[in-house]
Amino acid sequence: MGNKLVILHLEDDLLEAELIRESLRSEGIECEIHLANDGQTFQNLLASTKPDLVLSDMKVPGFSGHDALAIVRDRCNELPFIFVSGSMGEERAIETLRGGATDYVLKDRLQRLVPAIRRAIEEYRSRRKAEEATRALQESEQRLDLALRGADLGLWDWDITTDKVVFNERWAALLGHSLEELEPRIETWKSRIHPDDHDRVISQIDAHVAGDTQIFEAEYRMRTSDEKWRWVLNRGRIVQRKSNGDAIRMAGTHLDITERKVAEQTNQQLEAQLQQSQKMEALGTLAGGIAHDFNNILGAIIGFSELVHDDLPLDSNGRADMEEVLKAANRAKLLVEQILTFSRQTPQDLKPIQLPEILHGAVQFLRATIPSTVEVKLEIESGTTKILGDAIQLHQVIVNLVTNSVQAMPDSAGTIEISLRPFQVNEEFAGMITDLEPGNHSLLTVSDTGCGIPLEVQHRIFDPFFTTKGPGKGSGLGLAVVHGVVKKHRGAIRVVSEPDNGAKFEIYLPAAQQESRGSKTPSVESHDDRGNDFVMLVDDEPALVRVGKLMLERLGFQVEVFTNSNAAWEAFEAAPDHFRLIITDQTMPKITGLELASRILKKRPDLPVILTTGYHASANREGVRAAGVADLLMKPYTIESMSGVVKSVLDSSSTEVQR
Numbered sequence: 001m002g003n004k005l006v007i008l009h010l011e012d013d014l015l016e017a018e019l020i021r022e023s024l025r026s027e028g029i030e031c032e033i034h035l036a037n038d039g040q041t042f043q044n045l046l047a048s049t050k051p052d053l054v055l056s057d058m059k060v061p062g063f064s065g066h067d068a069l070a071i072v073r074d075r076c077n078e079l080p081f082i083f084v085s086g087s088m089g090e091e092r093a094i095e096t097l098r099g100g101a102t103d104y105v106l107k108d109r110l111q112r113l114v115p116a117i118r119r120a121i122e123e124y125r126s127r128r129k130a131e132e133a134t135r136a137l138q139e140s141e142q143r144l145d146l147a148l149r150g151a152d153l154g155l156w157d158w159d160i161t162t163d164k165v166v167f168n169e170r171w172a173a174l175l176g177h178s179l180e181e182l183e184p185r186i187e188t189w190k191s192r193i194h195p196d197d198h199d200r201v202i203s204q205i206d207a208h209v210a211g212d213t214q215i216f217e218a219e220y221r222m223r224t225s226d227e228k229w230r231w232v233l234n235r236g237r238i239v240q241r242k243s244n245g246d247a248i249r250m251a252g253t254h255l256d257i258t259e260r261k262v263a264e265q266t267n268q269q270l271e272a273q274l275q276q277s278q279k280m281e282a283l284g285t286l287a288g289g290i291a292h293d294f295n296n297i298l299g300a301i302i303g304f305s306e307l308v309h310d311d312l313p314l315d316s317n318g319r320a321d322m323e324e325v326l327k328a329a330n331r332a333k334l335l336v337e338q339i340l341t342f343s344r345q346t347p348q349d350l351k352p353i354q355l356p357e358i359l360h361g362a363v364q365f366l367r368a369t370i371p372s373t374v375e376v377k378l379e380i381e382s383g384t385t386k387i388l389g390d391a392i393q394l395h396q397v398i399v400n401l402v403t404n405s406v407q408a409m410p411d412s413a414g415t416i417e418i419s420l421r422p423f424q425v426n427e428e429f430a431g432m433i434t435d436l437e438p439g440n441h442s443l444l445t446v447s448d449t450g451c452g453i454p455l456e457v458q459h460r461i462f463d464p465f466f467t468t469k470g471p472g473k474g475s476g477l478g479l480a481v482v483h484g485v486v487k488k489h490r491g492a493i494r495v496v497s498e499p500d501n502g503a504k505f506e507i508y509l510p511a512a513q514q515e516s517r518g519s520k521t522p523s524v525e526s527h528d529d530r531g532n533d534f535v536m537l538v539d540d541e542p543a544l545v546r547v548g549k550l551m552l553e554r555l556g557f558q559v560e561v562f563t564n565s566n567a568a569w570e571a572f573e574a575a576p577d578h579f580r581l582i583i584t585d586q587t588m589p590k591i592t593g594l595e596l597a598s599r600i601l602k603k604r605p606d607l608p609v610i611l612t613t614g615y616h617a618s619a620n621r622e623g624v625r626a627a628g629v630a631d632l633l634m635k636p637y638t639i640e641s642m643s644g645v646v647k648s649v650l651d652s653s654s655t656e657v658q659r
Contacts, residue, residue: 007051011037057083066096078127079124153170154253158186174232192222193221231260236253296635304543358398385422400481404478406448417448420442452501490510533558539612541585552583554639565595572600573603579607584612608652610631612632613634
């Protein structure tokens with residue numbers, strides 16, 4: 001290890017100390033060991049000997065190794081410190097390392113001591129070398145920085161008494177000029193400062209000339225020969241004054257910092273986007289938790305209200321009152337759906353959907369959020385076909401377009417027209433619009449009476465982060481999202497607009513290839529022929545278990561309910577052929593609905609399982625079907641929606657059995 005080591009050893013047992021000394025000498029460690037058997041001696045030797053290494057027992061009379069470690073770390077933070085103890089458990093050893101010890105060695109394993117010392121000394125010396133190299137590098141960088149400032153920077157020398165300024169070629173080149181093109185006067189500089197920066201910069205240099213500041217330093221924009229703006233860092237100071245203190249001469253440098261300022265602005269934008277993303281992620285997490293619990297509450301309210309409503313006479317006041325309760329509960333259900341629409345990221349779940357239903361829901365939501373001075377008109381022609389799409393994403397498209405229109409209206413006043421009609425795209429028309437294919441389409445149009453879009457920027461309006469709105473009025477993401485969703489739906493979008501004459505967005509969405517027939521929502525009907533069929537209903541909410549049981553019994557089933565997944569699994573294991581249908585909530589403690597379904601389907605692959613959930617993101621139809629589950633029933637469910645899913649699942653199961 002090179003030079004002779006100076007070791008400070010805290011040990012009150014002389015035999016142990018001598019044993020360690022001999023162990024080091026036998027391994028060829030040249031060292032000078034200073035032995036301390038108490039705290040005071042240890043501190044004195046630490047100050048006087050300036051050791052390269054500290055060895056310490058865990059405890060000596062009136063003093064401990066931890067005390068010694070604390071003193072060493074306070075005075076010589078990087079000094080290697082190794083505990084050498086007779087016994088030390090794993091937890092205590094870890095505690096010593098966390099406390100700042102370099103290593104620990106047990107006295108009955110002294111063969112580890114020399115390697116530990118070598119490693120500690122090498123690491124210590126490496127750190128010292130690295131620190132010295134870092135300091136040298138910093139000094140070198142400082143010298144380099146000074147050299148660069150005195151070399152290729154824009155230099156200026158101002159004679160304050162005559163207002164003449166000497167510029168160097170670099171100063172002129174920074175602005176795209178040659179020296180011959182620039183008049184050597186202070187006005188040459190002042191006239192090129194950006195109007196928004198001018199007063200600030202002039203006041204700063206005046207303050208320095210007056211002697212109010214030690215140095216002049218300012219960042220601002222200057223006009224170049226091609227009428228663009230470059231950011232500069234201008235540093236200077238008075239280099240000569242009269243005997244009365246009046247400034248005579250001032251000199252300084254210009255540094256082009258345009259790239260740095262652009263990078264700073266980009267970082268600010270990225271930071272803002274990150275904050276927005278984090279905010280939306282947090283909102284989505286919160287909304288998901290609320291949705292699950294709130295949908296359970298709504299499920300009980302809607303379910304029991306329906307049962308009471310159906311039992312009341314048709315002309316009774318109570319029945320009418322219950323209808324109002326159901327209307328309010330369904331509005332609450334819609335509100336939860338709308339919150340989830342804006343706050344979560346959902347996987348692509350394309351299925352045949354009716355656009356009119358989405359339009360009505362979106363407009364209903366928007367009328368509560370946009371100014372009353374904006375009139376929204378909705379026109380839907382008959383004959384529009386189903387499209388293959390994601391209802392949530394298309395809802396977002398409508399909201400984004402309408403929001404964009406509102407922001408484009410002076411004083412937030414005007415008219416927005418939303419229309420939907422069937423449209424046949426022929427070969428000729430398809431050739432006029434990129435990515436549009438011939439065939440049956442639905443044409444969704446959103447037009448407004450706003451300020452319109454300048455022709456020169458229309459080709460950029462779908463670019464991410466591009467916006468013509470003022471600060472705080474647009475993120476530049478709304479239309480980019482619209483464009484992305486339309487493309488995912490194999491559609492096309494185009495805009496027609498003129499300044500001061502509003503804008504019209506046309507979205508062409510292809511019809512679904514196969515129209516589903518006979519998909520009318522089944523009416524609530526009794527399943528008397530299934531009276532001997534037993535249904536297992538699993539949910540950890542007692543109220544939902546009760547209302548679900550009443551609904552299923554009203555549909556003609558016999559029901560066994562469970563609020564515990566383990567109990568449900570045990571009951572199934574005991575009689576796997578007893579049940580005709582399983583209905584289980586997804587969010588269950590201990591065993592989730594999908595896990596329970598997986599266990600059940602391993603024993604009975606033919607048994608239909610329906611998964612219920614109050615939170616779309618926890619499951620989707622494609623995912624549950626891939627897991628073998630027959631269908632997904634969203635909470636809060638009604639007796640009608642339950643009847644439809646149950647009938648569909650059992651009919652499909654019967655068809656499979658016949659095959």
